[in-house]
Amino acid sequence: MASETDAPGPDGSARDGEPLRAAPARRPGRIRRSVAAVRLHWRSELVAVAAGLALALAFPPYDVWPLSIVAVAVLSALVRGRSARQGAWLGFLLGLPFFIGLLKWLHVIGWDTVIGLSFVEALFFVPLGAGLAVTSRLPAWPLWAACLWVAQEWARDRVPLGGFPWGRLAFANTGTPFTPLAALGGAPLVTFAVALSGALLAWAALRLLPLLRTWRTRRAPAAALPALGATGLAAAVAAAGYAVPVPTDADDTVSVAVVQGNVQQAGMDFLGRPMLILNNHVEATLDLADDIDAGRVARPDLVLWPENASDLDPYRSTEARAAIDRAVSAVGVPILVGALVDHPTKEGYVENQGIVWDPETGPGDSYTKQHPVPFGEYVPFRDQLSKVISRLERVPRDFHPGEEPGVLDVGPARLGDVICFEVAYDGIVRDTVNAGARALVVQTNNATYGNTGQPEQQLAMSRLRAVEHGRAIVTAATSGISAIVAPDGTIEQQTEEFTQDVLTAELPLRDDRTVSDRVGAAPEWTLAGLGLLMWAGAAVRERRGRGGEPRAASKEAAE
Structure with missing residues (x-):
């Protein structure tokens, strides 16, 4: 009997000792449908990858910010009606090329670093894609999609090792119609608005595309009205700012002078020999003093130096201290000096500080960077990882984190000091403003990543922070880009990279706090929590409705 004969194995031979039934014949139509579905799914994967690359172009140095909306719309449309697993895969396919394109400036360390960090960050797009797919079957799904984008950034900004906020939708929209929303709810509200606009456009597109085939029928124009309404609502969200x-x-x-002393070379070895970078900043400050004495420039109230302007600990190096004293005495006003300082009690640790150096009393108040960069300023699990990654030896000492906001009295101004990557973290900047900072200073050293696009990305964050907190922001960089940013986010002055330069400006000081300063992280927690709650509710409802079985994905052709 046919049912008792041995069926061939995968290679066409009989399986030893296994009486198998003959395989059932497949219908030709079913085979054709399966092949068509694979082809369409492959196209969807390619579209997801292209959307990720487009999202990278939305950020500096390219600044094609509308692509941030397009990327959200594409992912929302791709996952609509799919299973959670398919959505997760599509989310990863968008996330990986996005982060590779965004973080390619890390290639100065190594392309393995670019790929590794991009892979880790792209993993956060896996639950995002899954959540978008599950909630896409709920009423008002564009709203839940926007909340899930906030939830993804909420998680990525915090874990692992304190998080890495690079690549937030808000940071691609620092000079767009969405930007003023930062004054109400910070970067999370800007992200929410961008994602909501994109999801609404996806909803409109999914409604309009099937109508294109039947546009000549009498009902088609009326059926298109909801899609047009969604498009109008997306535009209204964008214009709300x-x-x-x-x-x-x-x-x-307060009048300020920003000194960019420059470095001898770019890349990982920018420090060169000891005292080189410090002497550059001393010389630029002495030139400023000469201009003041000659009447070419008015004497500022204070001078700002960047992060790592002193490459030696000025408390322990008499040569470094004497050089700083010479510059401060010549200019005759306090200087905020960026310096690496040995930890006073923990041997082998160093602190990244901004030090107020007065012409009469010398070094005074200081701020210690609260969020050192993992693998750049300290090595997690050093004992274990250094045995297999020899490159970690280039970070010989771990930076010790500070514990207090960087509010410093520099001459007549009460300034908030934020060091380098800290500008990307909502809580650090907000705490500094709420502690009394009347303007903000971002001391940074981007010499490692010069001419890679990273300085532009970091400057864009300063623009958003200015609007978010209603504060003028000064970026002081060793090799560029140094800049003066007005409270409305406008860049009033900026330097070229790898040049020695001095910027002078009248800096507005403000005491009022924005709504964003007052509400703190509440909008982010609320939006992220709402998105996760709707995802969980949709998943539970699906399982109950299917008797414990997950709902099957819709046909590929429907997408």
Whole structure:
């Protein structure tokens, strides 16, 4: 009997000792449908990859910010009606090329670093894609999609090792109609608005595309009205920022000079020999003093030096201290000096500090960077990892984190000091403003990543922070880009990279706090929590409705 004969194995031979039934014949139509579904799925994967690359182009140095909306719309449309697993895969396929394109500036360390970090960050797009797929079957799904984008950034900004906030949708929209929303709910609200606009456009596209085949029928124009309404709502969300007042009036002002001393070379070995970078900043400050004495430049109230302007500990190196004293005495006003300082009690540790150096009393108040960069300023699991990754030897000492916001009295101004990558973290900047900072200073050293696009990405964050907190921001960089950013996010002055330069400006000082400063992280927690709650509710409802079985994905052709 046919049912008792041995069926061939995968290679066409009989399986030893296994009486198998003959394989059932497949219908030709079923085979054709399966092949068509694979082809369409492959196209969807390619579209997801292309959307990830497009999202990278939305960020500096390219600044094609509308692509951030397009990328969200594409992912929302791709996962619509799919299973959670398919959505997760599509989310990863978007996330990996996005981060490779965004973080390619890390190639100065090694392309393995670019790929490794991009892979880790792309893993956060796996639950994002799954959540978007599951919630896409709920009413008002574009709203839940926007909340899930906030949830993805909420998680990525915190874990692992304190998080890595690079690549937030808000940071691609620092000079767009969405930007003023930062004054109400910070970067998370900007991300939410961008994602909501994109998801609404996806909803409109999914409604309109099937109508293109039947546009000549009598019902087609009426059926298109909801899609047109969704498009209008997406435009209204984008335009909502114009209705948000951005406070810019100054309570008083302070004159500042920003010194960019430059470095001898770019890349990992920018430090060169000891005292080189410090001497560059001393020489630029002495030139400023000469201009002041000659009447070519008015004497500022204070001078700002960047992160790592002193490459030696000025408390322990008499040569470094004497050089700083010479510069401060010549200019005759306090200087905020960026320096690496040996930890006073923990041997082998160093602190990244901003030190107020007065012409009469010398070094005074200081701020210690609270969030050192993993693998750049300290090595997690050093004993274990250094045995297999020899490159970690280039970080010989771990940076010790500070514990207090960087509010410093520099001459007549009460400034908030934020060091380098800390500008990407909502809580650090917000705590500094709420502690009394009347303007913000971002001391940074981007010499390792010069001419790679990283300085532009970091400067964009300063623009968003200015609007978010209603504060002028000064970026002081060793090799560029140094800049003066007004409270409305406008870049008033900026330097070229790898040049020695001095910027002078009247800096507005403000005491009022924005709504964003007052509400803190509440909008982010609320939006992220709502998105996760709707995802969980949709998943539970699906399982109950299917008797414990997950709902099957819709046909590929429907997408």
